Each structure stands twice: as structure tokens, then as C-alpha cells.
Amino acid sequence: MENVVTHEDWKACFCQHAPGLVLFARQWVRTPADAEDIVQEAFVRFWRKQRSPENRALLFATVRSIALDLLRRDSRRARREADAFLETEQTAAPSFDFDNGSQRALADAVGRLPREQREVVVMKIWNELTFADIGTVLGISQNTAASRYRYALSALKRNLVPHE
């Protein structure tokens, strides 16, 4: 029985998508280590089922599902995270490599976006999912996903004006 995928297949897929997946997972956890744990579990589960880099929406949905389950499983942690999200929407700011100050300002602005807009931006910009895929991941229509994306970009543009 062919139960093991080739080394090259999974590794190529993982290396291509993992940075974006970790960035996506960071929205629900505070540390990169937690995000990597989520991505590891999600990718292993996804690959065992799919054995193909196709259907990336499912991969992201798996990451999201595991992240939300992680929060639910540990009630104290969930409360802490929920409180953190209530206090500020920038607790899970995406992690980027900065080349200059303007990029840092842009990353900070992304981190200040409402979470429902930020997750759409993360999937669209850094993971190149279609709005249809994003809608599948989030359980919303693709029009809603596109709308959230436009709101996010409008907010970013508005917030970045003073820095330019």
C-alpha cells in the first residue's frame, strides 16, 4: 500500500507555504513557537489526507480550525487571548523581515487591522489565495471576503498617510 508520500513532494509544498501559514497562524497565538506547532499539526493532517498541494483553502482552514480548537481547549488561555484581543487588535501582528522604517510602519498598520480584515489580507497578499478560497476558509461568501479586503486596504491607506 502506498502510504508514504515522496520526500520531495511534501517538502517542496511545505517550504513553499509554511512561512505564509505561520504568518496566518500568528493571528490566534502570541508566539511564533505556538504558531509553528499549529502549522505542524495542520500540515501533517492535511498532507496525510490530501497528499497533494492542491486545495490550499483546506490547508488554511485546517490551520484555522486547529488554532481555534487550541484556544477552546485551554479555557484559561482562551480567556487570556480573548482579553488580549479585546484590549487591542494588534496582539498578533504578522511577523516580517523589515528592510526599512516604512516597511515597519506598514507591518504595524497591518497589525492594527481588525482581525477579520487582517486574516483576509494575510491570505490574499502573502498566500495568494483567491477570494473564493478565502471565503471557503472563513465560511463566508467571496463577496464578503473581497469586501473585507477592500476595507482593510482602505484602512491601511488611511493609516499610512501620516507616515508618508
Place this chain on the structure above:
Amino acid sequence: MNDFSELEAELRKLRPIAISDELTARVERALAEPPISSTPTSAVSRRKPGSIDWRFLGFGLAAAAALMLLAKVGNDRPASNQETVATLTPPPARVITPASPGKFIPTGVTQVVYHARDEGLVFTDGVENPVRRLRYRKRETMQWQQPETGASLRVSYPSEEVVLMPVSGQ
């Protein structure tokens, strides 16, 4: 969308931090291990469609049974007293009919869904395609009534239902 093209280009210049080699090694080790159907730390629970939380249901049914037993004992007490008084003549045979006096008749069951949550896509055992998991929290109420006296009995308990809806992939 032209208004945002410049901003989108700037955003794309931002690169997510690269993953560690350790993460890749961990994934490799995990993929090499035989799959475990359900681990304690498994984040996605595998429950059958329409399954309910038996703790709540058992609790509720136990309470209902206890209350019905109490009601039955209370209704039987006058009859047993009459039997001890009527010692010279044989007591009339008690006819148990569906409409016998003192019997509580079910009058209704209601289910109120007070919380519904879409938990996203999950995998289930033996199925290739993912399903969407919906979790409903409900309060179920059962009612009985005694036709002669109008006395009513109501038992209410919380329940939880998880529904797995098939979704079509693209």
C-alpha cells in the same frame, strides 16, 4: 482596485519571516510516524453527525425519571390508604387505562437553540472530503400534565449537538 495597486505592491514587498529548519524536521518526523486516529491532543474532534452530549441528556433524563417517580408515589398514596380501610369487601380491581386518574400525560417537547457556532472545516474518519462542523447549544424542555387536576410537570435540561455538514471542494 487601481487605487490600491501601489499599496498592494508595497505589502507584497514585506516578506514573512522564514521558518526554522527545526520546524521542517519536526514535520518530517511527524509524517514518518504512523498516523494516530485520535490523539488526546488532537485538535479536531471526530464526532458523528447529530451526536449529542450524553452527559447533559443523561442528567436530564435522570432528573425527569426521579420527578416522575415522585409524582407517581404521591398519586398512589391515597389508593393504598383506601385498601386498608376496606377490609371486609374485596377492593375494586384497579383498572390501568391510558386515561386513568392521576396519570401524567406528555403534552409537549420544546427545543430552544440559544447558541450556534460554525467551527469551520474539519476532517472526519474515513472521509476524504472535509466537512463543516456546526455546534448547537440547546435547552430541551419536556412537559407532562395530569388531566384531572391540571397539575403539570416540566423538566428542562441543556444539551449540545454537533452537526457535520458535507461541503463540496473546488
